[in-house]
Amino acid sequence: MALKTLVLFSLLVLGLLVIVGAQPSAFYTFQNRHMDPGSGPFGPLYCNRTMNRRNLLNRNFNTFVHESPDDVKDVCKERNYTCKNGQTNCHKSRNRMSISDCSITGRNPINYQTTNSRKYIIIACDPTGVWPVHFDDSM
Template identity: 55%
Template sequence: MALKCLVLFSLLVVLVLVGAQPPAAQNFHQRHMDTNPRDLGHNYCNQMMRNRNLLNRNFNTFVHETFAVVQAVCREPRIRCRNGENNCHRSRQNMMITDCNLTGLHPNPTYNTNRHQASIIIACVGNPPVPVHFDGSG
């Protein structure tokens, strides 16, 4: 019973935190966060891209860390983003991520799954800052 209450409380906290974020942060969470990935092997990206309604994207990265760990990257020194903005931050530590690359086109898009560890680069806005864009890894 206690474990069930703890799980429900944790879910409520996550929902409140996600609901309290600006829309761009919610979008980041939807597109890039998967804190508890199921082991779907080479089918992971096909499932996730479909489940998250991201089939219009040629490439996407999912981060397998807690949102708090990813949000902490926003406190790292600022670096220039690929679009020229100066609100990106690189993680000091490598994180477990999965890159999904489009390999087959419509009507049934298929994606290559590449799970590995790398630093992440994210754009952050707000006070306190929250991630709003995944800029790259490496």
């Protein structure tokens, strides 16, 4: 009887974890590539340090968003917006957000230019409409 109760309890806990907090791996990738909550503006070495620390040196261009994960997730609740690739699972932020654009300026050694701004972000969200999975653009 105790074993049966333990198994049922374990299944219940596992089910709750799946329903309540399962974050898809694509969201973790999005966070690594594009999320850096904090206040800016950031100095000229910000992109060099951050791109290196996150192992993103193979990218010619990257954008980091300096808002809370919840604020970025809330963009998924905005109306659908057409992505650059024609898909319709993108969403445009209601307000401008603090971002840093990192543009490669040299390869030997790898060097990035940091440009800080406040822009609307456009992100693609997963099929559930909850999790950001792709940074599409800013304007």
